Amino acid sequence: MRNLLSCKALGVGTALRPLGERESRTARLEEAVAAxxxxxxxxxxxxxxxxxxxxxxxxxxxxxxxxxGTGELAVAEAALAEIETAHATMxxxxxxxxxSYYEGQLPRARALVARLRGA
Numbered sequence: 449m450r451n452l453l454s455c456k457a458l459g460v461g462t463a464l465r466p467l468g469e470r471e472s473r474t475a476r477l478e479e480a481v482a483a484x485x486x487x488x489x490x491x492x493x494x495x496x497x498x499x500x501x502x503x504x505x506x507x508x509x510x511x512x513x514x515x516x517g518t519g520e521l522a523v524a525e526a527a528l529a530e531i532e533t534a535h536a537t538m539x540x541x542x543x544x545x546x547x548s549y550y551e552g553q554l555p556r557a558r559a560l561v562a563r564l565r566g567a
Contacts, residue, residue: 477514481507498541505534505550512557521564528557 508530
């Protein structure tokens with residue numbers, strides 16, 4: 449039952465993220481981040497490392513878009529950390545496609561953090 453709820457939460461987050469990316473407000477993106485966090489309660493790094501890594505990675509991408517809209521440095525820094533974790537986990541596991549995807553998300557996240565820090 450808990451695994452089903454985790455899958456449901458992941459699905460909700462995955463569905464809300466692209467909707468939120470098209471809107472000027474961040475409410476759907478924030479809902480997506482909350483859904484990804486809920487999924488992480490069951491998708492632990494120890495039990496399902498690759499599934500686990502995809503969840504913070506997706507959450508990080510949603511958080512980057514949220515921070516772009518709100519200008520919140522803390523959210524941007526957290527997003528960067530989530531994406532870096534997902535990339536490192538996928539690369540260490542030899543999962544090239546997902547490692548490449550998250551590697552491709554890193555420049556956007558890093559640039560946002562630098563811009564919000566005023567660098």
